Amino acid sequence: MSPPPEHDQDARRPADHNDNAVDDTDEADGEFVMLQKTLSQKKRAAKDSESRIHKVLPFAFSPNIRPLSVSDLDSVVALENAAFHDPAHRASPEKFRYRLTTCPELSLGLFCTVVPDQLKGWEIETLSTANPVETDRSNKAVSVLLAHIVATRCCGETITDRDMEIPKNWRELGGRCTDVGHQEQGRTVGIHSLAVIPKVHGCGVGKMLVKAYLQQMNNSGTADRVALLCQDYLVSYYEQFGFKNLGPSEAEYGGGGWNNMVFELPGEEM
Ligand SMILES: CC(C)(COP(=O)(O)OP(=O)(O)OC[C@H]1O[C@@H](n2cnc3c(N)ncnc32)[C@H](O)[C@@H]1OP(=O)(O)O)[C@@H](O)C(=O)NCCC(=O)NCCS
Numbered sequence: 262m263s264p265p266p267e268h269d270q271d272a273r274r275p276a277d278h279n280d281n282a283v284d285d286t287d288e289a290d291g292e293f294v295m296l297q298k299t300l301s302q303k304k305r306a307a308k309d310s311e312s313r314i315h316k317v318l319p320f321a322f323s324p325n326i327r328p329l330s331v332s333d334l335d336s337v338v339a340l341e342n343a344a345f346h347d348p349a350h351r352a353s354p355e356k357f358r359y360r361l362t363t364c365p366e367l368s369l370g371l372f373c374t375v376v377p378d379q380l381k382g383w384e385i386e387t388l389s390t391a392n393p394v395e396t397d398r399s400n401k402a403v404s405v406l407l408a409h410i411v412a413t414r415c416c417g418e419t420i421t422d423r424d425m426e427i428p429k430n431w432r433e434l435g436g437r438c439t440d441v442g443h444q445e446q447g448r449t450v451g452i453h454s455l456a457v458i459p460k461v462h463g464c465g466v467g468k469m470l471v472k473a474y475l476q477q478m479n480n481s482g483t484a485d486r487v488a489l490l491c492q493d494y495l496v497s498y499y500e501q502f503g504f505k506n507l508g509p510s511e512a513e514y515g516g517g518g519w520n521n522m523v524f525e526l527p528g529e530e531m
Pocket of ligand 1: 310344345455457461464467468490492495498501
């Protein structure tokens with residue numbers, strides 16, 4: 262699509278200054294107007310999410326996204342329990358310990374700094390397990406986990422029940438792989454858990470973390486795709502990021518009923 266002539270751009274200038282205003286006069290190029298509308302809708306959605314999180318949190322939202330380690334295990338388990346209503350869909354603490362020990366570089370957590378004294382009774386499930394921002398900080402600020410992604414590598418293009426298992430004797434293996442669980446040579450990153458703390462659902466936190474994760478996996482150059490399993494009601498959630506639904510999965514984990522979702526990493530800049 263070629264850009265509109267300069268005088269048309271001048272005519273449309275108000276649209277640049279007002280997120281909601283789009284000039285769709287007859288002279289305007291239809292494709293350009295559609296693009297403007299889409300961008301405006303996206304900007305509005307981002308602003309809505311931003312304002313929603315500021316309404317929900319009693320402290321400033323300055324997210325810090327970093328890989329997780331075993332020192333975050335208690336928070337990861339607390340978040341998983343809070344986010345997944347169905348216990349059969351939760352990963353066990355032992356599985357998290359295995360994954361955060363064996364391949365922590367495939368995980369990502371979104372944290373926020375919180376001063377407990379300033380919460381005035383507001384509660385969040387991952388507060389009691391949060392680690393101090395710095396030892397001896399006078400205001401006792403802690404880094405609270407709001408969302409996580411935990412994954413392993415798989416050899417196939419989609420996630421199987423074997424990928425979701427863990428070797429029984431994994432502690433004795435010293436990081437060596439077996440036929441179940443993490444496959445170090447695998448080019449598919451299999452997400453086993455995406456969870457957001459319920460109080461901030463619908464505030465754009467999941468979106469922020471998924472986008473950062475896909476970007477990071479793409480930049481790493483160590484994987485060809487990111488795969489996950491989801492129930493029907495979340496298919497469109499993942500499609501918005503570019504995941505494709507490859508159809509029903511044979512995995513029986515947690516009672517089955519999963520869809521194979523796959524995001525092919527482009528390799529070049531995303
Ligand atoms: C699913 C989950 C991760 C989504 O995280 P979230 O932070 O609430 O979602 P976001 O606010 O980032 O949503 C981003 C967008 O997706 C939309 N969305 C949210 N849930 C959706 C759904 N089920 N289907 C389609 N779109 C959805 C939002 O409306 C939002 O749209 P917008 O950008 O136009 O405002 C979160 O609800 C959660 O932790 N659920 C429980 C655990 C779970 O089911 N994990 C996934 C296992 S596969």
